[in-house]
Amino acid sequence: MKLLKLVPDDTNIDFLKWRTYAFGISLLLMIASVGLVATKGLNFGVDFIGGQMIRATFTQTTEAPVTELREKVASLGYGDPTIQRFGKENQVSIRMKLPEGADKNPEIANAMAVKITNSLKADYPGVRIDGVDSVSGKVSEELFSKGILALLAAMAGVSIYIWFRFEWQFGVGAIWSLLHDVTLTFGLFALTGWEFDLNIIAALLTIIGYSLNDTVVVYDRIRENLMKFRKMEMASLLNLSVNETLSRTVMTSVSISLPLIVLVLFGPDVIFGFSVAMAFGIVVGTYSSIYQAAPILIWLKVGSHSFVPTEEAGSKAERTEGFGAQP
Amino acid sequence: MLDFPRWRVWMLNTIIVVGVLFAIPSVLPTHIRAQLAPYVPTPTINLGLDLAGGSHILLEADTSQLAETRLEALEDSVRTAMRRANPRIAITDVSRINGQLSFSVTEPSQVDAAREALLPITSNATGGRDWNIGVNDGNRMILTPAGAGNETALDQAMDTAKDVIDRRINALGTLEPTIIRQGENRIVVQVPGLDDPEALKALIGKTAKLEFKLVDEQADPDQTAQGKARVGSQVLPYPDNPTGLPYIAVRRLGGIAGDKLVKADPTFDQQTNEPAVTIQFDSEGGQKFARMTQQNVNKLFAIVLDGQVISAPQIREPIFGGVSQISGSFTTESANALSISLRSGALPVDLKIVEERSVGPDLGADSIRRGVLAAIIGTTAILVLMFLAYGRFGMYANIALVINVSMILGVMAFANATLTLPGIAGFVLTIGAAVDANVLINERIREELKRGRRVVQAIEFGYKEASRAIFDANSTNVIAAVLLFIFGSGPIRGFAVVLMIGIVTSVFTAVTITRMWVSRWVKRTRPQDLTI
Numbered sequence: 001m002k003l004l005k006l007v008p009d010d011t012n013i014d015f016l017k018w019r020t021y022a023f024g025i026s027l028l029l030m031i032a033s034v035g036l037v038a039t040k041g042l043n044f045g046v047d048f049i050g051g052q053m054i055r056a057t058f059t060q061t062t063e064a065p066v067t068e069l070r071e072k073v074a075s076l077g078y079g080d081p082t083i084q085r086f087g088k089e090n091q092v093s094i095r096m097k098l099p100e101g102a103d104k105n106p107e108i109a110n111a112m113a114v115k116i117t118n119s120l121k122a123d124y125p126g127v128r129i130d131g132v133d134s135v136s137g138k139v140s141e142e143l144f145s146k147g148i149l150a151l152l153a154a155m156a157g158v159s160i161y162i163w164f165r166f167e168w169q170f171g172v173g174a175i176w177s178l179l180h181d182v183t184l185t186f187g188l189f190a191l192t193g194w195e196f197d198l199n200i201i202a203a204l205l206t207i208i209g210y211s212l213n214d215t216v217v218v219y220d221r222i223r224e225n226l227m228k229f230r231k232m233e234m235a236s237l238l239n240l241s242v243n244e245t246l247s248r249t250v251m252t253s254v255s256i257s258l259p260l261i262v263l264v265l266f267g268p269d270v271i272f273g274f275s276v277a278m279a280f281g282i283v284v285g286t287y288s289s290i291y292q293a294a295p296i297l298i299w300l301k302v303g304s305h306s307f308v309p310t311e312e313a314g315s316k317a318e319r320t321e322g323f324g325a326q327p
Numbered sequence: 328m329l330d331f332p333r334w335r336v337w338m339l340n341t342i343i344v345v346g347v348l349f350a351i352p353s354v355l356p357t358h359i360r361a362q363l364a365p366y367v368p369t370p371t372i373n374l375g376l377d378l379a380g381g382s383h384i385l386l387e388a389d390t391s392q393l394a395e396t397r398l399e400a401l402e403d404s405v406r407t408a409m410r411r412a413n414p415r416i417a418i419t420d421v422s423r424i425n426g427q428l429s430f431s432v433t434e435p436s437q438v439d440a441a442r443e444a445l446l447p448i449t450s451n452a453t454g455g456r457d458w459n460i461g462v463n464d465g466n467r468m469i470l471t472p473a474g475a476g477n478e479t480a481l482d483q484a485m486d487t488a489k490d491v492i493d494r495r496i497n498a499l500g501t502l503e504p505t506i507i508r509q510g511e512n513r514i515v516v517q518v519p520g521l522d523d524p525e526a527l528k529a530l531i532g533k534t535a536k537l538e539f540k541l542v543d544e545q546a547d548p549d550q551t552a553q554g555k556a557r558v559g560s561q562v563l564p565y566p567d568n569p570t571g572l573p574y575i576a577v578r579r580l581g582g583i584a585g586d587k588l589v590k591a592d593p594t595f596d597q598q599t600n601e602p603a604v605t606i607q608f609d610s611e612g613g614q615k616f617a618r619m620t621q622q623n624v625n626k627l628f629a630i631v632l633d634g635q636v637i638s639a640p641q642i643r644e645p646i647f648g649g650v651s652q653i654s655g656s657f658t659t660e661s662a663n664a665l666s667i668s669l670r671s672g673a674l675p676v677d678l679k680i681v682e683e684r685s686v687g688p689d690l691g692a693d694s695i696r697r698g699v700l701a702a703i704i705g706t707t708a709i710l711v712l713m714f715l716a717y718g719r720f721g722m723y724a725n726i727a728l729v730i731n732v733s734m735i736l737g738v739m740a741f742a743n744a745t746l747t748l749p750g751i752a753g754f755v756l757t758i759g760a761a762v763d764a765n766v767l768i769n770e771r772i773r774e775e776l777k778r779g780r781r782v783v784q785a786i787e788f789g790y791k792e793a794s795r796a797i798f799d800a801n802s803t804n805v806i807a808a809v810l811l812f813i814f815g816s817g818p819i820r821g822f823a824v825v826l827m828i829g830i831v832t833s834v835f836t837a838v839t840i841t842r843m844w845v846s847r848w849v850k851r852t853r854p855q856d857l858t859i
Contacts, residue, residue, distance in 0.1 A: 259705025
């Protein structure tokens with residue numbers, strides 16, 4: 001039987017040739033992402049800014065009357081709602097800021113939810129209330145700070161692990177590529193205006209885990225080759241390692257992306273953002289382990305001397321001297 | 328490496344069989360499971376509220392209010408202790424400021440006696456101090472909270488509150504609530520399958536602190552309307568006041584608390600035929616109530632619920648049986664709710680709803696259907712891809728994957744874990760990531776073959792060299808998953824649980840189990856060449 005090969009045997013692509021451009025583009029994208037988040041901001045869900053979200057399905061129409069709905073809810077006197085379709089045309093989420101004083105007295109928030117749902121039910125007989133989320137300002141602040149803390153802890157945690165298992169330069173490379181992946185995902189959400197809620201934090205944490213998966217495989221091969229080919233120039237060694245692991249990288253990326261794409265296309269609408277974030281993160285993560293995590297090792301002057309016991313360092317360093325001088 | 332002793336084969340097979348067996352009840356239709364249940368254990372995976380539909384309510388206690396309540400209670404016992412001291416100790420200028428209680432002993436020579444009298448009421452059951460006693464200016468006594476007094480009080484209050492909520496929800500009937508304390512001052516209430524949480528919220532949000540106070544009949548209505556009361560009185564809201572004024576002045580002292588009830592039932596007032604609530608005090612409360620009514624015949628007394636007067640009837644005759652009726656403007660529902668609240672006792676602290684999430688059952692069902700569909704399509708795509716890419720070794724990986732899926736379900740059922748919506752996504756993701764180990768191994772075997780190694784050696788090398796990367800990669804995933812679990816809440820935790828279980832089972836099936844199959848195949852056929 002002839003087996004399928006996604007990547008031909010013995011590829012010898014000079015990935016590292018474009019490392020400076022790739023790095024420049026990535027840096028630009030990261031700056032753009034930060035800029036987008038700073039200027040346009042993220043479309044935070046009630047998880048992070050507090051407030052109320054009511055999800056409803058208009059079972060008797062094919063399309064939810066969004067404009068009309070906006071006016072109707074606004075006329076109730078609780079301020080302007082944010083109304084978005086999600087999933088099918090007849091499903092909407094209505095987001096409200098918590099009314100003033102709701103933190104002191106939850107009855108006010110409660111009354112608002114009851115009033116909105118009642119008016120919906122009165123005006124549209126076929127409406128089905130699918131869920132109500134109500135988060136107070138205090139809890140949302142906690143969720144936000146806990147989410148950010150989790151992200152930072154995860155990045156620090158896995159990088160420290162890499163540092164222990166490899167060398168400090170690899171840890172730096174890992175944290176940089178994670179920062180890259182996470183920043184770009186933030187940028188994607190700022191750009192598209194998709195709702196940013198707790199689920200997205202979960203997606204980001206998963207991306208951190210799995211993006212590192214790739215990085216680890218490449219790093220593992222770099223370490224192996226560093227010990228095997230002591231005289232090879234660093235850029236060629238990285239190229240060799242990336243090429244050797246290329247068929248695995250492609251195969252795994254495809255096999256992880258497949259179910260995620262299925263999830264984006266057919267999965268539950270409620271977690272659409274979550275699925276997209278994860279699919280996006282896996283693609284960016286694969287790219288970053290080749291073009292961010294690996295080249296950083298050159299700039300951080302990793303060589304075969306990085307993996308020999310210190311007492312031999314002198315003699316090995318002599319042998320490896322030539323590498324650093326080459327571009 | 329390719330050597331598998333018989334006992335190991337048996338052990339691994341047993342683990343697989345047990346894991347898969349545990350998964351079975353969860354995938355059976357409900358009615359079949361119900362038929363099986365009496366004969367065999369049927370551990371099943373719980374569905375989270377976002378899938379099953381239901382309500383999640385997070386309540387937070389007002390800690391400052393609790394400290395105030397403690398201080399009030401202390402003031403009461405101090406007054407009593409001073410009055411009962413022999414000779415009686417006169418005190419003045421009692422004040423509660425900044426969490427401290429201070430008062431002056433009128434006769435400075437009695438300060439030592441006062442201190443003596445304070446000792447028992449300021450220490451706790453274990454002999455430690457709840458309050459520190461200080462003396463200023465010779466005769467001003469200051470009681471400040473000592474050590475963990477307030478924390479312990481909060482802890483106890485939260486435990487009591489949890490029990491009270493439990494009793495109240497149980498009174499609603501067949502719901503299966505989960506009520507857990509979270510942090511130091513929060514309680515999570517989760518009720519699956521509850522579509523409309525309004526009734527529930529009305530029930531658990533009420534403190535239900537019942538008091539009977541004497542109405543200050545000498546109060547000037549104009550003053551009362553402005554919220555001003557005479558010394559020793561206080562103004563309380565009274566929405567249903569027949570005089571039309573929504574306030575009433577009541578005496579601060581001489582009332583009794585309605586927390587010593589043995590019974591509270593909804594009923595109808597015999598005269599007006601309107602809904603009402605009958606209550607029955609326990610013997611101690613009954614005696615106090617009798618004494619109060621005896622001493623105040625023909626006076627008005629206010630029935631106060633959570634700081635609001637619900638009615639203020641006249642005491643026509645002393646009430647000795649400890650049975651009383653509370654009427655106000657009740658509906659049948661509110662009378663019923665109040666009797667449930669009174670029966671289950673007052674909440675020792677005011678609880679506020681700080682987070683609430685409810686999901687209708689239809690949305691949850693839709694999520695399950697589409698999540699399962701996505702999982703099936705995703706898995707099938709991977710199975711096809713793996714077979715096309717690696718042939719026989721791809722098949723091994725595929726069988727391992729199917730076992731992995733069952734084992735994740737099995738472990739979740741065994742651990743009684745909860746499957747949430749993000750959990751389904753985690754499941755789908757785990758399926759994709761699980762084959763990564765096999766991809767690593769198989770690619771490595773390919774490479775080693777290309778380098779000219781013999782088949783057996785290549786396989787051995789493939790597993791050995793790939794294992795290191797597999798270990799490191801999965802370790803980082805575990806780190807991320809553990810952090811998700813620590814920092815996450817509700818559904819996210821469900822996701823983290825699936826990830827963690829998935830990482831462990833996938834390493835087991837994708838590495839250990841496939842290695843066993845491969846080694847048996849190698850031993851049996853002694854292959855000279857290998858298509859991979």
